[in-house]
Amino acid sequence: MWWWSLCRMVFGNELIDILKLKINPLILGQGVRLFGYSTKSYKLNLFDTEEYEAGLLINTYEIEY
Numbered sequence: 001m002w003w004w005s006l007c008r009m010v011f012g013n014e015l016i017d018i019l020k021l022k023i024n025p026l027i028l029g030q031g032v033r034l035f036g037y038s039t040k041s042y043k044l045n046l047f048d049t050e051e052y053e054a055g056l057l058i059n060t061y062e063i064e065y
Contacts, residue, residue, distance in 0.1 A: 019063055020058060020059070021059045023056070023059065045064065046059060046060075
């Protein structure tokens with residue numbers, strides 16, 4: 001999945017300052033690691049939360065490198 005490589009490259013090079021995560025209340029199995037196997041830490045400050053029907057959340061975070 002090329003987009004996961006792109007996400008890890010963007011985080012690794014500190015090229016973004018806002019992250020939006022769509023969270024579905026569904027468990028399907030193992031999934032994909034968002035940050036890969038990086039040992040680098042990121043501080044995420046919750047900026048906004050949007051709630052939708054059936055439990056869907058869209059959280060917006062500011063990233064501190």
